[in-house]
Amino acid sequence: MELRHLRYFVTVVEEQSLTKAAEKLFIAQPPLTRQIKKLEEELGIDLFVKGSRPLKATEAGLFFYQHAVQILTHTAQAASMAKKMKLVDNIVKVGYVSSLLYGRLPQVIYLFRQKNPDIHVELIECGTRDQVEALKLGKIDLGFGRLPISDPAIKRLLLRKEKLKLAIHKKHPLSEFQDSGIYLSQIINETIFSYPTTPKPNFSTTIQALFTKLGLIPAKLTEVREIHMALGLVASGEGICIIPESACDIGMKNLTYLNILDLEAYSPISLSMRNMDQSSYIPKILDCIEEIYSEEEVSRNLNL
Numbered sequence: 001m002e003l004r005h006l007r008y009f010v011t012v013v014e015e016q017s018l019t020k021a022a023e024k025l026f027i028a029q030p031p032l033t034r035q036i037k038k039l040e041e042e043l044g045i046d047l048f049v050k051g052s053r054p055l056k057a058t059e060a061g062l063f064f065y066q067h068a069v070q071i072l073t074h075t076a077q078a079a080s081m082a083k084k085m086k087l088v089d090n091i092v093k094v095g096y097v098s099s100l101l102y103g104r105l106p107q108v109i110y111l112f113r114q115k116n117p118d119i120h121v122e123l124i125e126c127g128t129r130d131q132v133e134a135l136k137l138g139k140i141d142l143g144f145g146r147l148p149i150s151d152p153a154i155k156r157l158l159l160r161k162e163k164l165k166l167a168i169h170k171k172h173p174l175s176e177f178q179d180s181g182i183y184l185s186q187i188i189n190e191t192i193f194s195y196p197t198t199p200k201p202n203f204s205t206t207i208q209a210l211f212t213k214l215g216l217i218p219a220k221l222t223e224v225r226e227i228h229m230a231l232g233l234v235a236s237g238e239g240i241c242i243i244p245e246s247a248c249d250i251g252m253k254n255l256t257y258l259n260i261l262d263l264e265a266y267s268p269i270s271l272s273m274r275n276m277d278q279s280s281y282i283p284k285i286l287d288c289i290e291e292i293y294s295e296e297e298v299s300r301n302l303n304l
């Protein structure tokens with residue numbers, strides 16, 4: 001039995017006439033009559049009351065009609081959902097925290113675009129905390145962030161732990177630690193700029209939590225709007241600031257960057273997605289990340 005036979009049968013029941021049904025189905029009446037007969041033989045029941053005018057379905061025919069309608073409706077719905085999924089699968093909305101633009105994010109996205117020209121990527125700036133809600137609402141499909149936020153609906157993959165660096169003016173007295181590196185306990189009396197001022201938790205929270213974890217209380221921790229402001233103030237000689245290693249590439253004049261010797265001084269970079277998401281772009285983006293990491297020999301520091 002094929003779906004088209006069900007469609008023929010449903011139309012005959014609804015039109016109560018083989019002639020009208022044949023017209024509606026754009027087929028000749030004799031093949032339609034033959035198909036209905038074949039269906040009756042296959043099922044071993046009379047679907048229509050013989051000789052009835054208008055044509056009336058038997059009790060068994062009506063029962064079969066209701067189920068045939070359901071099968072046709074479900075098939076149409078499944079086909080339309082599958083078509084939509086194909087369309088949706090061709091667009092991937094990627095949420096990201098802005099500091100990752102200094103890291104490997106641009107390379108990963110560029111490579112993904114090269115390898116998957118049929119998938120349209122939309123980049124949407126979005127703090128890690130907001131990414132959870134945006135993922136649930138379908139506003140983004142993937143989220144690259146820096147905070148270990150947990151939610152039962154979201155799966156989070158830790159990609160790597162990026163080292164933190166201390167940005168200072170190149171003539172700052174702390175530049176004597178350029179070669180040796182420095183412990184955070186050695187800077188607690190400095191003016192330290194943290195960022196951003198967006199709703200917490202954010203990168204500023206990570207820095208505060210880091211000091212707390214090490215049992216340190218910085219004397220002057222000042223929050224500014226964003227990383228460029230923090231670095232600009234450092235370059236003006238107003239203080240120092242802690243940044244992810246990749247942000248050293250911003251390359252503001254007269255700055256130098258010290259290694260931080262505390263093992264805890266890192267910022268986790270993670271990829272979040274909806275728990276049940278089986279979309280094909282997920283393994284594809286993970287492949288691109290692996291390729292960039294291995295090409296550039298990026299150390300992931302996952303055991304720190």
Ligand code: BEZ
Pocket residue numbers: 100103104105108144159160246269289
């Ligand atoms: C990274 O810097 O390691 C990174 C950032 C965003 C996406 C993937 C990797």
